[in-house]
Amino acid sequence: MTTKRRSKGTRRKRSKRTKRKVPPVLYGLILLAAGVVLYFLATSFKGKPTLLRPKVPPVSAEVVRSLAEAALFERGITRQRISITPSELQVALPKGFKAEEFIGPLKKRLRRAFPELELKTWQTPKGQRLEVRAYGEVLLKVLFYHPPEELPRVSVVVDDLGRDPQVAEVIMALGQPLTLALLPLRQHTREIAEEAHRRGYELLLHMPMEPRGYPLRDPGEGALFVSMDEQRIKASIERCIEALPYVQGVNNHMGSRFMEHADKVAILMEELRAHGLFFLDSLTTPRSKGLSVAKEVGVTAIERDVFLDNAHDEEDFMKQWRLLIQRARHRGKAVGICHPYPSTVKALARALAGLDGVELVPLSWTLR
Incomplete structure (x- = not known):
């Protein structure tokens, strides 16, 4: 009888041990560890946005060129002043006008339509150039220059x-x-x-x-x-x-x-x-x-x-x-x-x- 009582007491003590609550400190350690893991997962992609980019740009070179031509027409540039070569658009600027007067509105129009475009301008001996890129691919080049002669x-x-x-x-x-x-x-x-x-x-x-x-x-x-x-x-x-x-x-x-x-x-x-x-x-x-x-x-x-x-x-x-x-x-x-x-x-x-x-x-x- 005594033995049985001991075994019951022992079982009660063991059951009480199994019902003990996890200390709050342990919860904190678990949450901290999870946060560290999430942080490293997030920062591992930092500086590598190309991993999330599509392989094919969402806009074609033809669309960008058409949009650029429309923007130039709206600024008064006629078809007579635009030459299309295999590699770029060449825009003959009217006398008395600066390239910036057309490049600024053109860049604004392109960015409004496609915010992901990368636009770069620089001066060359031939004139002012504008390059349009998307995800590393060149979609359009434009040269703005002053022709030697002007039409009436x-x-x-x-x-x-x-x-x-x-x-x-x-x-x-x-x-x-x-x-x-x-x-x-x-x-x-x-x-x-x-x-x-x-x-x-x-x-x-x-x-x-x-x-x-x-x-x-x-x-x-x-x-x-x-x-x-x-x-x-x-x-x-x-x-x-x-x-x-x-x-x-x-x-x-x-x-x-x-x-x-x-x-x-x-x-x-x-x-x-x-x-x-x-x-x-x-x-x-x-x-x-x-x-x-x-x-x-x-x-x-x-x-x-x-x-x-x-x-x-x-x-x-x-x-x-x-x-x-x-x-x-x-x-x-x-x-x-x-x-x-x-x-x-x-x-x-x-x-x-x-x-x-x-x-x-x-x-x-x-x-x-």
Whole structure:
């Protein structure tokens, strides 16, 4: 009996031993060891990201090149200025422009589309180079250089846009670096401006001004009149500029009376200088004070050379177009103005398809 009791007591003591809790210190040691193991596992991959990279880049060289060409077109670089070789794109820079003015927006566009791209630029004796890589593979090389000779420049400004988005779309669908002049404070002005800017078009504020024959000829809302004092003229200009985003310059809508008054034109030019805008004088009157006053105030300005579509006729447009090209070849540059008439759209498409020996450029290029 005694023996049995001892054995039971022994069994009770043993069972109590097996139920003892693990000391907290031991748990801490286990967690510490696990942390050390995880740390070494994590740091063993540090500096070796290529192990996680795919073998094939997710973007092809063809896609990158197409994107680069589109970005250059949006900055006014025409196909005439791009040469494609087996190894690179060669971009002939326009006179007065630096490579950085195009490389910066191009890099921004590429990074926005493909953040994983590696972009490198450096200077060479031939010009500025840009190299695009992805995961060690070269996808694109671009050389920006200044050619020894420049083609004559032609700028075409399409006036009176802002009323109809479909009409503006027809003009933009031509796919050429035209300059678009938008009337302010019209129903669709801002909508058209936003879309045109997105597609890389240069925009002007087509500022309404008093014509001879007013009120039979009404320049529309926001117009400048000779009867206005300085404060009212400035307020109207400010209102129109604020209503039209992305403009780089201003040209006059009508204005055959207003533009003959140097004191009133000076107020306009002071405002343009304050906003950093250039001025295109549409020359709706031969007695315009636009260019002379702009020079006095310190505003960059230029005059229109040819109205292309006064007759609203396709063949007459082509006659005026030949005159514009002739002036460009003689002087190195020329500016034409037209309007979104159906006959003009047809004639403009014909004219732009046959550019020979001249280059169509945004208006600001003719000012450099």
